[in-house]
Amino acid sequence: MTARLLLATRNRKKLEELHRILAPEMPVEVLGLADVPAFDEVPESGATFAENALIKALEAVRHTGLVTVADDSGLAVDALNGMPGVLSARWAGHQRDDAANLALLLEQLGDTPDDRLGAAFVCAAALVTPDGSQVVREGRMPGRLVREPRGSNGFGYDPIFVPEGYQLTSSELPAADKDAISHRGRALRELLPFILRALEGPDGQ
Template structure:
């Protein structure tokens, strides 16, 4: 069993990774741990200017502290009408307490006069895998959508109730978890990371098709 620490306290993210791992074929023998399993790690710095910088910063801190491979994601919402904000500040858009309700309220307030056709947005996820020996790997995923005028659905977390996908006529908050885990930005990034993990765990004697990184 290959153990990876997810550099997060967010159990919603942990459940998504576990579900994607179980659904992936061929299955990979991965045990996911989280920072809740390592209470001695209390404060991770994430002061980078990009999702990639922050993901690597968190993963390397955990891998160094625990001596175990660590994976971190830095993900967030980029809204065209706000010049790409909230971006790397998505979790603390309305304050350092990382309050989902207040973040959503602030986003709706800023977009209250923006028409539907100009509410384009995308969720971005960058995954960084840091190995104790210093090796590092990255994967990125994007999911495009629109910002709804009000929250819909109680599934997911963060901005999910506001992120509307026209092709499904639902927000992330309304989609079944199984479907979201197939089409989300995190799912896209994770599919690419699975390719890298397969290479690390089971080196192939013959070339295998690599997803578009």
């Protein structure tokens, strides 16, 4: 029987990314929140990425009974003392509009010299199982920002983020290349042994 894993998100690109990482390891059906009965999602009220990831995973397990992975991620900009951080998705307001968030960030960095545009994408990924087990791992992707969006393969702040050692933005990189270095890919690969162990047990069937 193919194992079932819930990724507590409605973002199809995140679902595809997790499936690409898991698929070589074992047959798994990756579900998103749109694939399970609806439930009221609690606010992401944590002060850290790890706290928010756990909030989402715990709530999803409580409502679905499925082995669940949730992530919280964002952009930490050196010149803004690590912000937007956990506020990345709603930096320009609660409408969670990628274009508005990106435009506001670029405006705020308008007077910042190019050599001070260092930044990093950060992701905390949490695994919670129906028996109450919890594991959290974090991944980082360092790099720098550019002032004009480039590329169409990514989302969020990807079009203005150039990973360390690259000339292309995250939105210009092929999916496989991005997976290999991304903050989410790194966090999920750290979590992978625990995911596989959970899915091999009775809770994953």
